[in-house]
Amino acid sequence: MSTTTVIVGAGIAGASAALRLRSGGCPGRVVLIGDEPHPPYRRPPLSKDLLSGKTPEERIRIRPQEAWSQQGIELRTGTRVVALDVESRKVELADGEQLAYDQLLLATGGRPRELPQARGVPDVFTLRTINDVSALRDKLRPGSSLLVVGAGLIGAEVAATARGIGCAVMMLEAEQCPLSRLLPPQLAEVYTELHRSNGVDLHYGVQVASLERVDLGVLVTDTTGRKWIADTVLVAVGIAPNTELAEQAGLEIDAELGGIVVDEYLQTSAPGVFAAGDVACAPNLHLGGRHRVEHWTSAQEQGAAAAAGMLGERTSFDKVPWCWSDQYGKSLHVAGWPAATDQVSVRGSLEDYEFTAVFHRDDRLVAAVGLNRPKDVRTARKLIAEQPHVTADEVFAQLG
Numbered sequence: 001m002s003t004t005t006v007i008v009g010a011g012i013a014g015a016s017a018a019l020r021l022r023s024g025g026c027p028g029r030v031v032l033i034g035d036e037p038h039p040p041y042r043r044p045p046l047s048k049d050l051l052s053g054k055t056p057e058e059r060i061r062i063r064p065q066e067a068w069s070q071q072g073i074e075l076r077t078g079t080r081v082v083a084l085d086v087e088s089r090k091v092e093l094a095d096g097e098q099l100a101y102d103q104l105l106l107a108t109g110g111r112p113r114e115l116p117q118a119r120g121v122p123d124v125f126t127l128r129t130i131n132d133v134s135a136l137r138d139k140l141r142p143g144s145s146l147l148v149v150g151a152g153l154i155g156a157e158v159a160a161t162a163r164g165i166g167c168a169v170m171m172l173e174a175e176q177c178p179l180s181r182l183l184p185p186q187l188a189e190v191y192t193e194l195h196r197s198n199g200v201d202l203h204y205g206v207q208v209a210s211l212e213r214v215d216l217g218v219l220v221t222d223t224t225g226r227k228w229i230a231d232t233v234l235v236a237v238g239i240a241p242n243t244e245l246a247e248q249a250g251l252e253i254d255a256e257l258g259g260i261v262v263d264e265y266l267q268t269s270a271p272g273v274f275a276a277g278d279v280a281c282a283p284n285l286h287l288g289g290r291h292r293v294e295h296w297t298s299a300q301e302q303g304a305a306a307a308a309g310m311l312g313e314r315t316s317f318d319k320v321p322w323c324w325s326d327q328y329g330k331s332l333h334v335a336g337w338p339a340a341t342d343q344v345s346v347r348g349s350l351e352d353y354e355f356t357a358v359f360h361r362d363d364r365l366v367a368a369v370g371l372n373r374p375k376d377v378r379t380a381r382k383l384i385a386e387q388p389h390v391t392a393d394e395v396f397a398q399l400g
């Protein structure tokens with residue numbers, strides 16, 4: 001009897017799962033459902049070359065449009081799943097259609113966290129989708145001004161892209177350094193220098209109190225009364241995982257991290273239901289505890305791993321997180337879980353934006369960060385997984 005696998009969310013996690021099901025010989029129906037109007041696409045260029053106009057939209061597709069049907073994957077774009085019943089194994093679509101599944105993957109990703117003060121204010125944007133880029137790109141012209149709230153990965157990348165376009169850029173951050181969720185302060189400081197030397201007016205310790213459209217632009221006021229004005233504002237203060245379907249169906253949600261709890265096989269608390277990508281909160285088999293990673297490679301690897309689980313291959317998901325960021329022509333790579341309290345060893349020069357840093361916690365290699373050193377970080381990623389008790393000298397010796 002033919003089985004049906006339904007995948008909710010046609011981002012990289014969902015798309016990778018669908019492709020892995022087919023390459024793994026799944027004989028049944030595979031239905032990939034996404035609420036965006038576009039076929040699956042790569043999100044990382046949204047803040048980089050798609051925003052700057054250097055890359056056209058067709059170039060960021062994960063596969064050419066026809067590839068999905070050629071693979072026997074039923075891609076349903078512009079379709080929202082509104083309900084999940086794990087007892088009768090059915091999902092309901094926005095138009096009322098009921099779709100029965102044998103196995104289900106929730107790959108619903110996340111959406112930009114909102115600033116309540118910004119709701120409904122004209123010329124204030126967030127960035128998650130192709131449609132968001134279209135709206136924001138129209139506003140970024142040479143000589144126009146942009147204020148970015150939040151100096152995380154997306155805010156910092158948009159600031160760099162906007163400087164490349166020739167905009168005047170201000171960036172406000174609540175913490176005392178940029179990229180604070182990605183890098184410990186001593187390395188994040190490199191990015192303070194990088195942005196300031198590229199002309200970004202950067203302010204730390206800022207809590208935004210209000211945003212208001214006035215004659216000259218959007219007026220942003222912080223809790224101490226400081227004011228900034230810009231033609232356009234981007235709010236980039238993180239994402240909220242899309243857990244509504246899972247919550248409504250009674251699946252376990254991590255109270256602290258907010259994602260759908262999965263086990264090492266990416267299975268949720270409901271039989272036959274898996275979760276992967278930004279929405280999944282998975283066990284960290286290297287360090288213990290649970291993590292919810294919000295990066296491309298993890299979403300891709302988890303989607304494929306969940307599909308492998310659906311195919312009956314019981315392999316624990318133990319991949320070390322990996323992410324990158326491109327700003328001002330410099331590529332940052334991060335593997336593992338760097339923390340401010342780790343022992344850090346650096347090879348290279350922070351001032352010259354060319355270095356590799358490795359992080360030890362209790363004599364265990366837990367992370368590596370490289371600026372313009374992708375090969376080093378790739379090698380270190382392997383060591384974190386396979387040989388974590390190497391010393392910093394031994395790591396650097398292996399990097400060559």
Ligand SMILES: Cc1cc2nc3c(=O)[nH]c(=O)nc-3n(C[C@H](O)[C@H](O)[C@H](O)COP(=O)(O)OP(=O)(O)OC[C@H]3O[C@@H](n4cnc5c(N)ncnc54)[C@H](O)[C@@H]3O)c2cc1C
Nearest residue numbers: 009011012013035043044081109110277278294295296323
């Ligand atoms: C601007 C930007 C730049 C980035 N740059 C980098 C980078 O340089 N490096 C890096 O490592 N990571 C980067 N990331 C992060 C990376 O893109 C994400 O981690 C990754 O896309 C997550 O994939 P996902 O499939 O889990 O979720 P998503 O990509 O969020 O996909 C989930 C999809 O499911 C849809 N969906 C949700 N609910 C439903 C429903 N009920 N019914 C139907 N569809 C639904 C959503 O609309 C969405 O299309 C970037 C992200 C953004 C936004």
